[in-house]
Amino acid sequence: GAVVSQHPxxxxxxxxxxxxIECRSLDFQATTMFWYRQFPKQSLMLMATSNxxxxxxxxxxxxxxxxxxxxxxxxLSTLTVTSAHPEDSSFYIxxxxxxxxxxxxxxxxxxxxxxxxx
Amino acid sequence: xxxxxxxxxxxxxxxxxVNITCSHNNIATNDYITWYQQFxxxxxxxxxxxxxxxxxxxxASLFIPADxxxxxxxxxxxxxxxxxxxxxLVGGAINAGxxxxxxxxxxxxxxxxx
Numbered sequence: 635g636a637v638v639s640q641h642p643x644x645x646x647x648x649x650x651x652x653x654x655i656e657c658r659s660l661d662f663q664a665t666t667m668f669w670y671r672q673f674p675k676q677s678l679m680l681m682a683t684s685n686x687x688x689x690x691x692x693x694x695x696x697x698x699x700x701x702x703x704x705x706x707x708x709x710l711s712t713l714t715v716t717s718a719h720p721e722d723s724s725f726y727i728x729x730x731x732x733x734x735x736x737x738x739x740x741x742x743x744x745x746x747x748x749x750x751x752x
Numbered sequence: 753x754x755x756x757x758x759x760x761x762x763x764x765x766x767x768x769x770v771n772i773t774c775s776h777n778n779i780a781t782n783d784y785i786t787w788y789q790q791f792x793x794x795x796x797x798x799x800x801x802x803x804x805x806x807x808x809x810x811x812a813s814l815f816i817p818a819d820x821x822x823x824x825x826x827x828x829x830x831x832x833x834x835x836x837x838x839x840x841l842v843g844g845a846i847n848a849g850x851x852x853x854x855x856x857x858x859x860x861x862x863x864x865x866x
Contacts, residue, residue, distance in 0.1 A: 678796070678856040727795045739786040739843055739854060743795025
């Protein structure tokens with residue numbers, strides 16, 4: 635199947651700093667990418683839908699000014715956690731649906747980024 | 753949005769067949785049923801998807817009764833490496849005009865024992 639990469643795989647930062655996470659589709663183009671957050675022992679929570687060439691769509695309760703999303707190209711979406719605080723510590727995962735011919739609700743997920751805010 | 757209910761955890765042994773059932777009483781006409789597998793600290797992996805009746809691929813089978821209010825993921829002859837969390841999701845096509853989203857429940861934590 636298609637490959638989605640994320641960078642970095644883990645990051646530790648001080649409270650108040652900003653952290654950028656990159657999500658890349660390596661062998662296919664993705665006009666849409668999804669960003670999720672997952673706390674320990676919990677399920678995935680969709681944060682936002684990233685759209686190439688337009689603004690991201692945020693889920694209810696997710697602060698768009700805190701979680702900045704930029705879908706710069708058909709293979710790259712970035713999530714920037716601004717002024718990170720310890721409660722932002724989580725596992726952040728991106729995904730992208732396959733192109734035409736893929737299963738309807740199939741998404742290719744990245745390996746995730748473990749963010750720890752001290 | 754459709755909601756799913758799965759057992760929180762299941763235990764099995766190597767070589768056994770494992771069946772995980774998911775309830776989705778409020779499934780909509782255009783919803784598909786999709787199952788994912790997730791290992792610790794990794795992104796989920798697509799397993800199988802179906803709309804009705806039975807679907808089979810190289811790793812699993814998906815059984816969906818006529819009323820579509822439930823579905824069963826069947827894993828034949830599990831091994832230790834199948835220990836993971838399995839999620840059942842219902843929703844319309846991601847790229848559909850109505851932008852139906854996938855709602856992730858807690859999933860079923862499957863432990864395969866030697």
